[in-house]
Amino acid sequence: MSILFYARVFLSLAVPCGLGYLILGKVIKARPSILLAAATAYPLGISAITFCLLLLGWTHASFFYVFILIGLAGCYGAITAERRDLHSKKIFSRLTPWESFLLALICLFILYAFWQASYYPIYAYDALAVEAFKAKVFFYDQDLNKLPGIIHSSFPLQIPLIMTWANLCITRWSDRVPQMQFPLLFISLIGLHLYILRHLAGRTWALIGGLALCASPLVMTHAAIPYRDLWMLYINSAALGFLIIWMKHDKAPAPLLLAFIFAGIGTCVKLEGLAYLLVFIGALQYISRNTTTPFTPRNVVNALTALILTAAPFMLFKLSQGIPFNEKAVIDLSMSKLSLIPVALQKFVHEMFLSGNWNVIWAICAAVSIMEWKKVMQLREIKILAGALGLYLSVHLLTVLLTNNAHDLLHPDTLSRIFIHFYFIPLWISVVLLKDKRFIA
Amino acid sequence: MINATPQCYFNGCTYGAVNPQPWIVLGLMGLAVIVVLTRKLSAIPEMAKITEKWALMGIATIFFALTLLQLSAYASTLAWHCAHGKLTQKTTAAYHDLYHGFFDTALRISHEHPSPCKGKLVTDMDISREPGNTTFLFLGYFLYPVDIRINSTTKNSECLIFFRKTGALDGIKDP
Structure with missing residues (x-):
């Protein structure tokens, strides 16, 4: 492999981060802090790139125009970049030995995720049969024309287009290079947890929360494979997290705007993204009723515009290509399905507490909630998170009851992947409930 | 023996060669004991502070034990690959x-x-x-x-x- 090849691989990772940093600066109208940039720059940048690829494919223009578009956007962003710095405090200054130890452990997990991604080429069923195949077709055809003929054509295109991007950068198809994109998302996810939990519980507990995320084997495995579930976890935690920060601390429009942008991007990641949008709206509804947080008309218009701009393109594309809206879930209203309720609940409980995928985070959340029941009833952020968890579970229970997809959904292989989507909730609830304890401080 | 093929990507994650189920059940039992004892002892005013501290230590021990199990599984996987000269593969x-x-x-x-x-x-x-x-x-x-x-x-x-x-x-x- 030549130096040029490695430079191109580096470019495929650095360009989304740089582009995302510029977009983030525009959204928050200031120079982002390191932690916020680590949390959101890559997902924002790579999402912008996949939107460009979608539009280029839709208009039958060559995918290589994406480099020109990024160049133009980069120049414009760099010229008009905000110089205002809102964050004077350095986040890594004066780490205690205990915090340094936690950070070191998190770094070990990140290194392992990178090793996994570099060691194995693309593998696993969905990755090869669906995502990578679509990406390979898009790469060789430089077009999205064949999408209606591919299985699961209704699935959103975020992951295939990310893989197409990685291969466009190296100008040939590789089964290995696209893998490196996914640990970057994992780093963003950890950064996001640190950022949000630092607001909710302080730096030490944020680091414990970050470690708890890494210390869940299924999350670690998904950190290095082209599956959409870790993306969905990122999107859900970003949408709800920024909403809670907006409610609790900021009141400035930026976190609200970020929450809506990520909720919109969620519809381009998985079909469930649309259902999760309802959970997001439910949380928003709770906040608007129970707090004095200002919803100015300008805030609302900006946020809705961001949501529509991020969510609409792929839906319109599907509509224009005659691709079914959702090929997986066909409505099936038979009364016999009611007998599935106890089966589904039993499988949910088994997945949470006995599967071996989540360390013992679900159990810790349950135990701490019982021990700190008064706090659960008092803290608004806990009520929002618990309500959201109820809604997430209800979405899947209703899918079991109202569609013909029950067998698929209740299969352990699928169920564990679904539980990744809202895994941040038990983690955040545990951290917020434990934050006042004196054991560590 | 260390499994050289990819680890779980859908369910039932193994911790290297270690089956996590007994450890998880042990952890759940430990958490149940902590919850019951905390509920009982925190009602006694002079025991409340110490109970809180011990409960937190118990939860931390269970969490870190499983985290270390996971890290040791990763370490032994890497060690196996190192020993066989297979840290990278074509x-x-x-x-x-x-x-x-x-x-x-x-x-x-x-x-x-x-x-x-x-x-x-x-x-x-x-x-x-x-x-x-x-x-x-x-x-x-x-x-x-x-x-x-x-x-x-x-x-x-x-x-x-x-x-x-x-x-x-x-x-x-x-x-």
């Missing part, structure tokens, strides 16, 4: 190990016919059900741009791919 070698049943065939066809071509898979496998379906989908991935997956029929095909077909050559006539 893509073809990896796919040969993972999907040797059909990857080698796909690789050979791709070398002999590297240009795009609309193909038709001729096989005795039942590709409408497993395991034939997965084999067909994966083979389709490895073969592309020789396309056997999208709108593939005998009529519009430019090449035929014979795979696990008995008497494959019998039906071919010399031009």
Whole structure:
């Protein structure tokens, strides 16, 4: 492999981060802090790139125009970049030995995720049969024309287009290079947890929360494979997290705007993204009723515009290509399905507490909630998170009851992947409930 | 022995060679004991502070024990790869190990016919059900741009791919 090849691989990772940093600066109208940039720059940048690829494919223009578009956007962003710095405090200054130890452990997990991604080429069923195949077709055809003929054509295109991007950068198809994109998302996810939990519980507990995320084997495995579930976890935690920060601390429009942008991007990641949008709206509804947080008309218009701009393109594309809206879930209203309720609940409980995928985070959340029941009833952020968890579970229970997809959904292989989507909730609830304890401080 | 193939990606994660189930059940039992004791003892005013501290220490111990188990599994995986000089591997070698049943065939066809071509898979496998379906989908991935997956029929095909077909050559006539 030549130096040029490695430079191109580096470019495929650095360009989304740089582009995302510029977009983030525009959204928050200031120079982002390191932690916020680590949390959101890559997902924002790579999402912008996949939107460009979608539009280029839709208009039958060559995918290589994406480099020109990024160049133009980069120049414009760099010229008009905000110089205002809102964050004077350095986040890594004066780490205690205990915090340094936690950070070191998190770094070990990140290194392992990178090793996994570099060691194995693309593998696993969905990755090869669906995502990578679509990406390979898009790469060789430089077009999205064949999408209606591919299985699961209704699935959103975020992951295939990310893989197409990685291969466009190296100008040939590789089964290995696209893998490196996914640990970057994992780093963003950890950064996001640190950022949000630092607001909710302080730096030490944020680091414990970050470690708890890494210390869940299924999350670690998904950190290095082209599956959409870790993306969905990122999107859900970003949408709800920024909403809670907006409610609790900021009141400035930026976190609200970020929450809506990520909720919109969620519809381009998985079909469930649309259902999760309802959970997001439910949380928003709770906040608007129970707090004095200002919803100015300008805030609302900006946020809705961001949501529509991020969510609409792929839906319109599907509509224009005659691709079914959702090929997986066909409505099936038979009364016999009611007998599935106890089966589904039993499988949910088994997945949470006995599967071996989540360390013992679900159990810790349950135990701490019982021990700190008064706090659960008092803290608004806990009520929002618990309500959201109820809604997430209800979405899947209703899918079991109202569609013909029950067998698929209740299969352990699928169920564990679904539980990744809202895994941040038990983690955040545990951290917020434990934050006042004196054991560590 | 350390498993050299990819770890779980859907369910039932193993901690290397260690089955986590007994540890998790032990952890759950420990948490249950902590909850019960905390509820009982925190009602006694002079015990409340110490109970809180011990409860937190108990929860932390259970969490870190499983975290260390996971880290040690990763460490032993890396150590195994180091010891066997396999910290990196070539893509073809990896796919040969993972999907040797059909990857080698796909690789050979791709070398002999590297240009795009609309193909038709001729096989005795039942590709409408497993395991034939997965084999067909994966083979389709490895073969592309020789396309056997999208709108593939005998009529519009430019090449035929014979795979696990008995008497494959019998039906071919010399031009």
